[in-house]
Amino acid sequence: QVQLQESGPGLVKPSETLSLTCTVSGGSITNNYWSWIRQPPGKGLEWIGYVSYSGSTNYNPSLKSRATISVETSKNHFSLNLSSVTAADTAVYYCARNSGNYGLMLYYFDYWGQGALLTVSS
């Protein structure tokens, strides 16, 4: 059974860069695509972007190019950096595995982590 676990600092100051890592266990990170999804308090889920096992990426334009997702196959993990954070970036951040048709960019998410709360505050 594939399991994902997010890890991160919990608290980030405004204007700094948020960094999170998702470690995949019970399966290989190769031959799959991996996403970050977040949920601000009281709001809905928002897809941030994905990285493939080969390092190709795709992002939600709503993040205005602040997001960078990378993969480290030797460690079976992938990471999210979100720059210039504000209070609006306070959210529970989930990592997930994509499933579906990658070529047509039609994907849903078949395995998720439990989520990590990131708070942006000085």
Next chain:
Amino acid sequence: EIVITQSPATLSVSPGERATLSCRASQGVSSNLAWYQRKPGQAPRLLIYGASTRATGIPARFSGSGSGTEFTLTISSLQSEDFAVYYCQQYNKWPPLFGQGTKLEIK
């Protein structure tokens, strides 16, 4: 841009009864719709994809229907472990979009 609307926001149902959750898309999304269950402190779980295909290990009491703009998740006989928040997600058009969720609570 597609808008995904779930209704109701909160649904109160007694154990053993049927629950019907709705998901509406502002534009047609064919059958490219998924449903998820989320419980506090747990990883969200994929229930349904392709509007009606149950994911691996999902009990038969969960069923999905619909296509185009109107979708339904039905839980035929509610068990105690089914009380949670449910989300739908369209993946017919990029970027993938989620609904706001329906909280299913014990009546």
